[in-house]
Amino acid sequence: MKTRRQIPSPSLVLCKQSGRLNVLFNGRADGRLNAGHAGVLLAERRGSYPPIDLRILKTNSQPGEVESGTRRKLKRLLSFQRYCHASRLLRGLMPHTPGSLHLLDDDYLGQAAHMLSKVDTWNFDIFLFDRLTNGNSLVTLMCHLFNVCGLIHHFQLDMVKLHRFLGMVQEDYHSHNPYHNAVHAADVTQAMYCYIKETKLAEQLTPLDVFLGLMAAAAHDVDHPGVNQPFLIKTRHHLASLYQNTSVLESHHWRSTVGMLRESGLLSHLPADMSQDIEQQLGSLILATDINRQNEFLITLREHLDNQDMDLQLATHRHFILQIALKCADVCNPCREWELSRQWSERVCEEFYRQGDLERKFDLEISPLCDQQTDSVPAIQIGFISYIVEPLFEEWQRFTEPSMLSQIMMGHLHKNKACWSRLRYVHTLAETKTHPHAEEPEPEGGQEEAEDIP
Numbered sequence: 001m002k003t004r005r006q007i008p009s010p011s012l013v014l015c016k017q018s019g020r021l022n023v024l025f026n027g028r029a030d031g032r033l034n035a036g037h038a039g040v041l042l043a044e045r046r047g048s049y050p051p052i053d054l055r056i057l058k059t060n061s062q063p064g065e066v067e068s069g070t071r072r073k074l075k076r077l078l079s080f081q082r083y084c085h086a087s088r089l090l091r092g093l094m095p096h097t098p099g100s101l102h103l104l105d106d107d108y109l110g111q112a113a114h115m116l117s118k119v120d121t122w123n124f125d126i127f128l129f130d131r132l133t134n135g136n137s138l139v140t141l142m143c144h145l146f147n148v149c150g151l152i153h154h155f156q157l158d159m160v161k162l163h164r165f166l167g168m169v170q171e172d173y174h175s176h177n178p179y180h181n182a183v184h185a186a187d188v189t190q191a192m193y194c195y196i197k198e199t200k201l202a203e204q205l206t207p208l209d210v211f212l213g214l215m216a217a218a219a220h221d222v223d224h225p226g227v228n229q230p231f232l233i234k235t236r237h238h239l240a241s242l243y244q245n246t247s248v249l250e251s252h253h254w255r256s257t258v259g260m261l262r263e264s265g266l267l268s269h270l271p272a273d274m275s276q277d278i279e280q281q282l283g284s285l286i287l288a289t290d291i292n293r294q295n296e297f298l299i300t301l302r303e304h305l306d307n308q309d310m311d312l313q314l315a316t317h318r319h320f321i322l323q324i325a326l327k328c329a330d331v332c333n334p335c336r337e338w339e340l341s342r343q344w345s346e347r348v349c350e351e352f353y354r355q356g357d358l359e360r361k362f363d364l365e366i367s368p369l370c371d372q373q374t375d376s377v378p379a380i381q382i383g384f385i386s387y388i389v390e391p392l393f394e395e396w397q398r399f400t401e402p403s404m405l406s407q408i409m410m411g412h413l414h415k416n417k418a419c420w421s422r423l424r425y426v427h428t429l430a431e432t433k434t435h436p437h438a439e440e441p442e443p444e445g446g447q448e449e450a451e452d453i454p
C-alpha cells in the first residue's frame, strides 16, 4: 500500500552553499527522498504556514565523520513558530508572551490547581485556566490528565520526555490564530476527558484507548495555519499537493504529531509494533475530525444505534466511538454555557473573516462564511448548530442513553441557538435601518428564551 509519508514535501530550504532561502518544489534536492521514515516524518512536521519550512540541507559530511556541536545544532529542524521565536531572540527582542513578565505566582498556580480539581465539570473555563497557567493550559492540563488517568505509570512514561513532547505540541499551535490555537486544543482535550468519563465509556475503555483519546485531542489541530483546506488548494499550498487535496490539514496535524512523538522519544521504550500501532490509531482519530467526513461518521453511528449492535468489548467499536467522541469534542463549543460558547463563536468567525480579507486582498473568490460584509456571526452560528452540531449531538445523546452530561450539553445548545436567533433578528433589523429598502425581518422563534443576552 502506498503511504503518504513517501511523498516529499516541497519547501523553502536554507541552501548550505549560498546561505539563502531557496524554494524546492520537488523535494528531490533536499536529500530527504532517501531518508528513512523517521527522517521524512521529522521533516514533514515543520512549519506549514506561512509557507516556510526552514530546514538545513543534508551536510556533506563523510560517513563516520564526527559532526561539530554547531553543525548538529544547525541540523536540528526548526518549526516556523520556533524559528520566529529564535530570530526574535537573535535580534535582541524579548518574546511578547506573558511568560516574559514573570506574572505567574503561587496564587495563580493555586487557583489553577483548584480548577484542575474540577476538570471533569462541563462549565470548566478554559480561557481562565489558560490565563492562570500563563498560556500553558495545554501542557498543564495534559500532564494532570495523564497523571489522574494513571497513564504515566501504566506506560512507564518518562516525565521529561512527556513534558518535552507536550511543550512542542503547544508551541506548534499558532497563538495568533483567534480560534485554531493551543487553547482550542486544551478545550477539546477537556471535553474529551469529560466524554471518556461517561459511564457508558469509562467502564470499557482500556488505558491505551484513554491515552489515544487524550493525545489525539491535544494534537488534533497542531500547526493549523488559520485558513481552511479550500484556501490551501486554491493557493496551491505545498501541503495541498503533498496530501493530494484530501484531508490536507488533518493529515498534516497527524504527521506533525508523529514527528514530535519521534523527536521527543516519548514512546521509544515501547515495542516497535506498539508505537507503530499508536501512530496509526492517532492518525485514524485525527483524520476523523475532517468536517467533510461528517456524514460518513453520522450514518455509521446511526446504523449502530438503530441496530443496537455496538459492542464496546471490540477494539474496532471502541475505536469508532473514540472517533465520534473526538468529533463531538472538536465541535462542542456551541454546547458550552453561553459566555464560553459566545467567545468561541466570535473567535472562529474572526478567523473566517481574516481568511476572507486575505482572499479579497489577493482577488480570490471569497470562501463561504468568510465575508464579514454578508456573513454575520449569528447567521453562521445558526447554520453551524443546525447542520453540524445538533445532528451529531442528538446521536451522541442516544449513545449515552442519555447521560446527565448529554442533557446539560443539549440544554446549552438549544439555549445558545435561541440566543443567536435573537441576535440575528436584531442584526437584520439594524441592517434594514441602514438600508431602508431591505425587507424588515420577521421576528424569529426563540427570542423570548434569549432575553438574557447582553
Ligand SMILES: Nc1ncnc2c1ncn2[C@@H]1O[C@@H]2COP(=O)(O)O[C@H]2[C@H]1O
Binding pocket: 221, 289, 290, 291, 330, 331, 333, 334, 344, 345, 348, 380, 381, 384
Ligand atoms: N462555533 C462555530 N461556528 C462555526 N463553525 C465552527 C464553530 N466551531 C467550529 N467550527 C468549524 O468546525 C470545524 C471543525 O473542524 P476544523 O477545526 O477544521 O474547523 C472547524 C470550524 O470550521
